[in-house]
Amino acid sequence: MAETNPHRLPRTVLPRRYDLRLAPDLEAATFAGTVAIEVEVQEPTAEVVLNAIELEVDEAWLEVGGARRDVTVTLDEEHERATLAVDGGPLAAGPAIVHLAFRGILNDKLRGFYRSTFTDDDGTDRVIATTQFEATDARRAFPCWDEPDLKATFAITLDVPEDLFAVSNAAEAGREPIEDGRHRVTFAESMLMSTYLVAFVVGPLEATDPIDVDGVPLRIVHRAGQADLTAFALESGAFALRYFTEYFGVPYPADKLDLVAVPDFAFGAMENLGCVTFRDALLIVDPERSTQSELQRVADVIHHEIAHMWFGDLVTMAWWEGIWLNEAFATFMEMRCTDAFRPEWDRWTDFGISRTAAYDTDALTTTRPIEFEVVSPADAEGMFDVLTYEKGAAVVRMLEQYLGEDRFRDGIRLYISRHAHGNTVTTDLWDAIEEATGEPVRRIMDSWIFQGGHPELAVTVEPEGETATLRLTQQRFLYDTGDGSGDDATRWVVPVLVRWAPGAEATTSSVTLERVLVEGTTAEVTLATPPAWVITNSGGSGFFRVRYDAAGLAAAARAPGISAVERYALIDDAWASLLAGTIGIGEVLELLRGYADETDLSVWQRVLGVVSALDRLVDDDTRPHLQTWVRAFAGPALRRVGLDPVAGEPDRTAALRGALVTALGTTGADPETRARAQALLARADEGEEVDTDLFDAALRVLAAEGGAERFAAFRQRSATGATPQERLRYLGVLADFPGDAENDAFLAMCLTDDVRTQDAPFVIRRAIANRTQARRTWDFLTAHWDEALARFPSNSISRLLEGIRSVTDPALAHAVEGFLAEHPVPQGDKPIAQHRERMRAGVALRGRVAGDLASALKDGPS
Structure with a gap:
């Protein structure tokens, strides 16, 4: 080549x-x-x-x-x-x-x-x-x-x-x-x-005194005045150095490690050997003034970049089509490390959110293989997307769980030691793991890496006397965009973990875990007895959708010991099936009602994500009924969690409270929640210490309510916040204001030095997703298109345009399609084609279900 x-x-x-x-x-x-x-x-x-x-x-x-x-x-x-x-x-x-x-x-x-x-x-x-x-x-x-x-x-x-x-x-x-x-x-x-x-x-920078991490000096490099915001990064970085040295079985390859905070940075961070550069908001942080998700994000990014010191820097891809392996594996390792660093954050359950984003692109006909031919620099730039990072990490996790963590790690150690200081292609990794495990790793993974998309596994159980046959049938999973696209006969070698229990007398000790490799269209497993329930993606680690029949879904949903990540997957699969047109809105609402007593943060985040998406499917006349439904559904959950923080409560409890408050005050338009948010802001302004997750939720609620005076105050704070996270928090909610004048002022400031060019594309993306201001934002963007292209980093334009994925209005979608057809973006042709198709899927969904949704909401939440 x-x-x-x-x-x-x-x-x-x-x-x-x-x-x-x-x-x-x-x-x-x-x-x-x-x-x-x-x-x-x-x-x-x-x-x-x-x-x-x-x-x-x-x-x-x-x-x-x-x-x-x-x-x-x-x-x-x-x-x-x-x-x-x-x-x-x-x-x-x-x-x-x-x-x-x-x-x-x-x-x-x-x-x-x-x-x-x-x-x-x-x-x-x-x-x-x-x-x-x-x-x-x-x-x-x-x-x-x-x-x-x-x-x-x-x-x-x-x-x-x-x-x-x-x-x-x-x-x-x-x-x-x-x-x-x-x-x-x-x-x-x-x-x-x-x-x-x-x-x-x-x-004009300075560095912390180095700390010795088993012989490796570690520092945080920062601008003056940020020294008191470096302790968490030092703790996180030191943990990662020790964790990865042990995991890879190879010493850290450089002579020191500096983590450098940069005010303007197009990426999140960059794994330069021994001199890792970061956006300052992803390195410089005050744990006492950060939300759980902000703190987790900082840890994730630090761990991701340090993982690259081995996987990417010591062993490097031969050419840019292999960048997926660098980034996917570092993403996988960041979560492994963060899960060990803060087990209480339950990082693997939280990974469901990221995996959902990957599914959402991979269910399109415009998806791409994880690895594809890269010819030009523009092609290489286009590789840095959700399929490289999140789908790639998800399929690595799927393989690890199927093989077993220890055997998988043995293969990784063999790969690192064999190729240290060299360059590799993807199959070198599979060959090393295959050699270490004796499993057909290359045959499995080639089907996932070199073709786009993912399967849906239809699950049927047929009792046959004292035994039963579990049948798994795969077909490609695709959203319905209204253009007649369907299954295209693509098939995968699917590693599946199936957990099941025998009939009515089942106990925890009688649960069986089966490893099944689905090759071709169908695989069958003989069960020793008819099952009480079957969970076909045990542990939620498989990158495939699961379709049960009604009885199978009900049994899985109430299976004893079903984990949070498995509950998350049931909701995620149901919403995806609605987008695919294989179930109706009534089935989705019925499933959501079954989660009214849910306690896990990630599961609630997926539920509330569905609820937020419903807000884009209803018209203005129906919206009050949705707001009533949300208040009746989420209000009791908030009262169970507690309206106010409790000393010593888990970080994820605080985050769950914030998520519920946000949903009630925004999608639910709950007057009581909005009043409480205003009181919370007043208390903070008077110097009272306020829980950060709750305060973040209050800002989102107040922004959704709107107001010129409030907009001006938030705008001022976006420039003067005490930490990078605080400044970005205020900047982000400026995109949520519903008023025309506020939207105009916000968009205008995004094209000035008031908003850093690294941040502006992402907050404009958020404004495109603003239900009341999507059209106005789009019109502004198209009117200032050349200025935006000249001003913003080239790799950020496709990320900015990701906001169109939330568009469900046919007229706006038509305008978007016409403009983008005439204004191609070379560095983002594949992601933008995906954004456009996902938008069409949303428009088609609204056309299919809006009427049924309106009728269901008028009947109330019960």
Whole structure:
């Protein structure tokens, strides 16, 4: 592929070591640099080809055997290359050194070597120079062989003003003044690594004192005034270092670990070896002033990035189609680590929310295989989506649970040790696990990785005297978008865990767990006796839908010992079946009523997610009936949890209270809840300590109620909050206001420096999902489309457009379709096609069930 793809470099010259020196000028937003790259010429060649884009090359020459060889430089902007034509005849095979001097711009696009700004506590504007190189942007900072399999070592030097902090991948080896008044900071040489993992950050920053984690120094790098918000990240990071060292059976591969908070960052975080960069809200946190979900998110992201130090940095994919494996496995490992770090958060049950998002895309005809061919940089950028992360993690979890955790880990350890410092393809992982377990891992996983979609398993039980036959029949699961699409005969090798109990005399000890591999359309299992109940996705770890008949569903729902994640799956499957058109709204409402006494946070979150979606299916005349239904349904649950926090209660109890309050005050429009939210805000304004989950819910409720004065107050607090989480909390709810004037003001501020470009796309997405302001938001966006494209990071546009998935109004959907057909987004063609199809599924659902829903709601909640 490298030989035929115009975006791949020839393999005639390969890098071995970079000696890179950079001198950023933060005030002028420029940088200059030199690099000496030790290479190995593989065969005689008259040119050296490497990557460069948005750079001016001032000088270039080669050193061969101590002698200088002059070259002529040609830059190819289209293919992002620099070609060095060698004067005086071809280079012979063997070692050489490529010397380059170059200049560039510290851009404001949050990629390559870029500038990030913040205002310090004195009101002074400050600038940071930082990096984001994944997938193909190291070439914007220095000429290099910018492909993941072309690993080399890096010796980095930064010339910086003496009062600025500098950090890179390896430990600082020296700092000395130079003639122009700056300081030259040198760093130790790195291990072999890919260019996308190189990092350097320069600015008015400071670092915590390092803590020793079994010989690895760990620090948090942050701007002044944030030192008191670093303790949780240090605790979380230290836990992860120890956890992963033990899990992988290989020592941490770098000489130190710095976690760096960056004010402007297009991604959540980036796994640069030894120098991980984060959005500050995903690293800098006050546990006492954060919601449970905010704190969990910080832990998840820290654990995800540290997992990459082994799975991604030490062992790296050979080319970008393998990025799914890096990200899916890190997502899987983040949850393993977080579950061990805070068991009370019940992380694997909570994973249901993320898995639902993956299902929601994978049930579309426009879904894609987890792994697909990547040709260009734009293709690589399009890989960073819910299918790479959440579906990928879900199928890894499915395999782990089917094989058993210890056997699976043995395979991972074999993979890491065998391929350390190297590059791999997906099948290398399956082969290692297969070798360790003796199971047909490659045959199973190839069916999940190389074809899109997922199956639905129809469950039937046929008693046959004293025994019974359990039959599992698979077909592809697809939403009904109203265009006649249906099953396309795609089939998977499905690893299934089935739990069942014998008839009426069943006890806990009589429950049986079966491992079933469904190959082809149908698999049959003989049960020793007719079952009292069958749970066909035991533990909720399988990435497939389950369809029971009415009796089977009722039996599963009341099975003794059914877990929260299994209860979650029953609701999730029912809502998906409604979107697929295989059940009616009445069946969904009946199932929801059965959860009125539910106590688990994640299950309630899925129930309330369905309730919120129903709000998009009803018209204005029916909406009061839905509000009444919600109040009758969720009100008693809130009273059971308690209106006020209790000292020492579990974090998930506080989060459940917040979720119920939010639902009652927004979808339920409950006057009492809204009054209580206003009183809560007043108490907080008077300096009273208020539970953060409850306070977050109050803000959402008050925003949904609206008001110009309240909008102005929340807008002010979005700029002045004491923590990054608090500022984002206020910014987010500005998108929820129902009034036209507030919506206009909010959208206008999103195109100014009042909202960071890393945040604006996500809050505009939230505004598109605002029931009362979707059309107005869409009209604003289309009127300012070119400005948005120029202003926001390119990888965020498809995420912004995710908001259209909630659109159910046919007229607005038609307008969206027409605009996007005429305004393609190269970096997001696949995700945007998925957003459009999911929108059509919502419109079709509303057309099918709105009438029945209205009738059912008028009959009341019972």
